[in-house]
Amino acid sequence: MRLNIIDNFITLWNKKDIQALGPYMTDHVELRSTNVLRIFPDSNGVIKGRQSVLEYFEVVLKKVPNFVVDFQPNKETSDSIIVNSKTIDGLFDFHVQYHFDHQDKIYLIKSDLSEKF
Numbered sequence: 302m303r304l305n306i307i308d309n310f311i312t313l314w315n316k317k318d319i320q321a322l323g324p325y326m327t328d329h330v331e332l333r334s335t336n337v338l339r340i341f342p343d344s345n346g347v348i349k350g351r352q353s354v355l356e357y358f359e360v361v362l363k364k365v366p367n368f369v370v371d372f373q374p375n376k377e378t379s380d381s382i383i384v385n386s387k388t389i390d391g392l393f394d395f396h397v398q399y400h401f402d403h404q405d406k407i408y409l410i411k412s413d414l415s416e417k418f
Contacts, residue, residue, distance in 0.1 A: 303382055303401055304374055310399075310407075311386075315369050319358045326351050327408045334412035336361070354410070365392070372397075381409075 306325060313321045331347060332354045338346035340360060348357050362368055365388075372386040381400040387393060400409035 303377070303399075303405060306401075306405060306407075307372075307374070307382055307384060307399055311370050311372055314358070317362055319355055319362065322358065323351055323355055325407055326354065327402060327406045330354055330408055330410065332357065332410045332412070334410075336412065340364070368393075 310322060310325050313319075328351050329349065330351050331349050333347050335346060337344050337348055337357065340357075341348075348354050367388075367390060369389040370386050371389055372384045374382060375385045375396070376383040380402075381398050383396060383398045386395050386397055396413045398409075398411040399407050400411075402408045
């Protein structure tokens, strides 16, 4: 079930349908990412709230419009899925851990991003 949720989530991301990602997340979702810190240095690498996370996703896609993700599930825990991801063009490799609440909504996203230049 949760793998299907992540598959749908990434498919919507790749279609650039950012607003359609909203229903997959709780209202108080938190995003922790090394990339957040790069784009918003005063954020401490954390964005809180669904609307703020969606706005961040929009900023990312404006900065990197060809950001298409290929992913492979790596590990599933009792409340999360860890995914190895990369951009199709090979520019980014990253790990994302999606944490789910009891209603299978994403309440925490942790991402470790490495750029290849």
